[in-house]
Amino acid sequence: MSRVLPILFNMKMVRAILDGRKSCTRRIIKPQPQGYFEVSEEPLYIYDTDGKQGKITPPYQPGDILYVRETWKQAPNGYYYYEDWQKDDIADVTKWKPSIHMPKEAARIWLKVTDVRVERLQEITRLSVQKEGIEVDPKECAGKFDFITELFLLFQELWDSTIKKSDLDRYGWDANPYVWVVEFERCEKPKEER
Numbered sequence: 709m710s711r712v713l714p715i716l717f718n719m720k721m722v723r724a725i726l727d728g729r730k731s732c733t734r735r736i737i738k739p740q741p742q743g744y745f746e747v748s749e750e751p752l753y754i755y756d757t758d759g760k761q762g763k764i765t766p767p768y769q770p771g772d773i774l775y776v777r778e779t780w781k782q783a784p785n786g787y788y789y790y791e792d793w794q795k796d797d798i799a800d801v802t803k804w805k806p807s808i809h810m811p812k813e814a815a816r817i818w819l820k821v822t823d824v825r826v827e828r829l830q831e832i833t834r835l836s837v838q839k840e841g842i843e844v845d846p847k848e849c850a851g852k853f854d855f856i857t858e859l860f861l862l863f864q865e866l867w868d869s870t871i872k873k874s875d876l877d878r879y880g881w882d883a884n885p886y887v888w889v890v891e892f893e894r895c896e897k898p899k900e901e902r
Contacts, residue, residue: 710771712901715819716807718870722778722791724841725817725894732839734829734867734887735767736879741886752824766888768821773898775815777807787814812901819892829867830884837863839891 717725717733724730743758754764768774779790781804790804832840837859844858864881871879879885 710773711769712773712775712812712898713768714777714810714812714815715768715774716777719779719791720866721841722776722789722817724843725776725819726791728894729843730839730841731893732836732889732891734827734832734840734889737764737766737826737886737888739764740878747826754826766824766890768824768888768890770821770823772821773895774819774821774892775812775897775901776817776819777810777815778817779804779807780810780814781805782814787816789816815897818895818897820895821890821892823889823891825889827887827889828884829881829887832860832863834859836889840866842866 715733721730721733737754739761741754741756741761741764743756745754745756745758745761747754751769752766754761756762756764781788781790834856840863842859842862844855844862868876868880877883
């Protein structure tokens with residue numbers, strides 16, 4: 709039985725989903741496995757045999773339905789989303805609310821989890837960086853870096869921007885933490901949620 713769960717993305721990644729460029733996200737495994745561990749497949753979880761962490765379960769499983777929480781507000785004629793306001797200049801007469809407070813009924817983006825796996829952060833491939841929604845204009849790279857190097861630099865910068873400065877040594881790009889790789893596809897709002 710699938711679950712319906714919230715997921716947070718920053719505005720840049722909301723735009724990437726809306727544009728059809730993002731179909732994957734990485735989330736830190738907490739606690740980080742120590743030493744030797746085994747991965748069970750169905751349902752997916754890690755069993756950390758050396759680090760005394762025991763069973764570590766991912767936040768999402770294949771088949772789960774996710775509703776994207778984003779910066780929003782409610783007006784008399786419906787819901788507005790900050791990403792659209794930035795893009796289409798919707799009149800700003802009410803206060804924006806943080807994404808963490810978005811109720812399920814206000815969600816406009818629904819995702820179905822298609823795969824979850826375990827990787828080290830730096831094992832990401834070029835294709836996976838693109839699935840993360842990273843976009844590079846090859847003309848902007850000319851003379852600085854090649855296209856692939858620029859993709860990885862942008863992903864590294866994006867990743868580190870989502871980590872608290874005090875946690876960069878544990879979870880930042882250079883720390884190369886274990887992550888849940890969550891792949892998804894856009895879907896309709898489930899009937900039971902309408």
